[in-house]
Amino acid sequence: MSLPALSSLLDVPTFDALPLSDIQRTAFMHTSAQLSAENNVELVEYHLGCVVRLDRGFPAISCADAVFRAEYSVVLSRNTNTHAAVGDWVVVRRPQTHDMGVIEAILPRVSDVARWRGNSRGEHQTLAANVDLVLIAQALSERGLDVNRIARSVVVARDCGARAAIVLTKADRCISPMQLAEQLHKLAAVVGVEVPIVVTSAGTQAGREGAAKNTDSNFNEAASLKAYVHTMAVPAQVSWGIESVTALVAPQTTAIVLGESGAGKSTLLNALLGKEILETGAVRSSDDAGRHTTVTRRMVQIPGAGIIVDAPGLRSLPLVGHERGLSLAFPEIASAAQGCKFRDCTHTHEPGCEVLSHAAAGEYCPERLAAYLALAAEMRSSRQTLDPDIVL
Ligand SMILES: Nc1nc2c(ncn2[C@@H]2O[C@H](COP(=O)(O)OP(=O)(O)OP(=O)(O)O)[C@@H](O)[C@H]2O)c(=O)[nH]1
Ligand SMILES: [Mg+2]
Ligand SMILES: [Zn+2]
Numbered sequence: 001m002s003l004p005a006l007s008s009l010l011d012v013p014t015f016d017a018l019p020l021s022d023i024q025r026t027a028f029m030h031t032s033a034q035l036s037a038e039n040n041v042e043l044v045e046y047h048l049g050c051v052v053r054l055d056r057g058f059p060a061i062s063c064a065d066a067v068f069r070a071e072y073s074v075v076l077s078r079n080t081n082t083h084a085a086v087g088d089w090v091v092v093r094r095p096q097t098h099d100m101g102v103i104e105a106i107l108p109r110v111s112d113v114a115r116w117r118g119n120s121r122g123e124h125q126t127l128a129a130n131v132d133l134v135l136i137a138q139a140l141s142e143r144g145l146d147v148n149r150i151a152r153s154v155v156v157a158r159d160c161g162a163r164a165a166i167v168l169t170k171a172d173r174c175i176s177p178m179q180l181a182e183q184l185h186k187l188a189a190v191v192g193v194e195v196p197i198v199v200t201s202a203g204t205q206a207g208r209e210g211a212a213k214n215t216d217s218n219f220n221e222a223a224s225l226k227a228y229v230h231t232m233a234v235p236a237q238v239s240w241g242i243e244s245v246t247a248l249v250a251p252q253t254t255a256i257v258l259g260e261s262g263a264g265k266s267t268l269l270n271a272l273l274g275k276e277i278l279e280t281g282a283v284r285s286s287d288d289a290g291r292h293t294t295v296t297r298r299m300v301q302i303p304g305a306g307i308i309v310d311a312p313g314l315r316s317l318p319l320v321g322h323e324r325g326l327s328l329a330f331p332e333i334a335s336a337a338q339g340c341k342f343r344d345c346t347h348t349h350e351p352g353c354e355v356l357s358h359a360a361a362g363e364y365c366p367e368r369l370a371a372y373l374a375l376a377a378e379m380r381s382s383r384q385t386l387d388p389d390i391v392l
Helices: 006-011 022-039 074-078 147-159 177-191 205-212 221-229 242-248 265-273 323-329 331-337 354-360 366-385
Strands: 046-055 058-063 067-072 089-093 101-106 112-117 123-129 133-139 163-169 197-199 238-240 254-258 296-301 307-310
Touching: 006 067, 022 046, 022 089, 022 101, 046 101, 058 089, 058 101, 067 074, 074 101, 112 147, 123 254, 133 147, 133 242, 147 163, 147 177, 147 323, 147 366, 163 177, 163 242, 163 265, 177 197, 177 221, 177 366, 197 242, 221 238, 221 242, 238 242, 242 265, 254 265, 265 307, 323 331, 323 366, 331 354, 331 366, 354 366
Parallel strands: 067 101, 133 163, 133 254, 163 197, 197 238, 254 307
Antiparallel strands: 046 058, 046 089, 046 296, 058 067, 089 101, 112 123, 296 307
């Protein structure tokens, strides 16, 4: 399979829009000086770059004056663990005799969004580096939301040091105002008030107008979605329309959109971009599953906002070693758990269990507690079955 045409590199964010921390800038100066001395290569040959696309593992780099494809230096390619992710800052060399850049070093990450892939002998897969916000995309439908999947995505996002927000897509599909309000309340109860929830209908304009029962050319997605739920009360953290997604992604910050194939991630990003840059694909009508249309991880620059990474749909999101994320996503329960008599308390039957006593006092929403217990149990059992040689 060949790589996409070089013209596709034109749609990547401009270098100035890419968020670079002071630590990374300083690391670039040190590392490039060191490489220059070690390899007897002039310092000016080393450039600071950011990985803005990965096509089946092949990076494209944005530097101050150019965007180009790159390969790994001999030293880096010997070690398969040192492959760059989208969002990574790198030291790259552009030898004049070569049409590709050469990545010489990967600079320290501020954060990375990683998931566990495989079974007990699996590995961490970095989905994107230096990410501030994870947008968890899931499609609304009459089947109801997969709240457990959203909750585990919040745990993974928080574990990686990123904020989490939920984007519910396809609000234009037939779901009654009452169903929509019910699903929003159930979701908010589980994820808590801190996690923003945005409801969108980024499908075709025709689809949006159908949802709004409004053929006015001045169609306003947010207003019509709000009007759709009409008198139904919704949780305070809910906002409406794709503009609310834009508002979450501040300039000079990076978000990644995570969700199953067919959730409408690329469609949402095209709507935010105001043009069809990303490929989208139909879903199976029987179960709404997508066909893994997106195969590239790539950054796009949202006008007037920050950068969002589009990514292939994730089939699974097992929880392995995300304890810190669980505590950050469920802080009130995790802090009670600190007071339990047994360190390995499962908070189900043990004497001296603080979580159970808070629960008995009615302090937790039962669905939120159930979600916490299920995720904590999964993490305990994945840790026990993990190959002891694997370092988390
Ligand atoms: N009705 C409706 N359809 C939508 C909406 N958003 C996306 N779709 C449709 O859902 C299908 C899948 O959309 P994609 O954007 O390709 O989904 P994806 O999450 O990027 O999927 P992968 O790239 O496979 O991971 C397409 O047929 C879209 O037109 C929406 O808000 N409303
Ligand atoms: Mg896609
Ligand atoms: Zn307990």
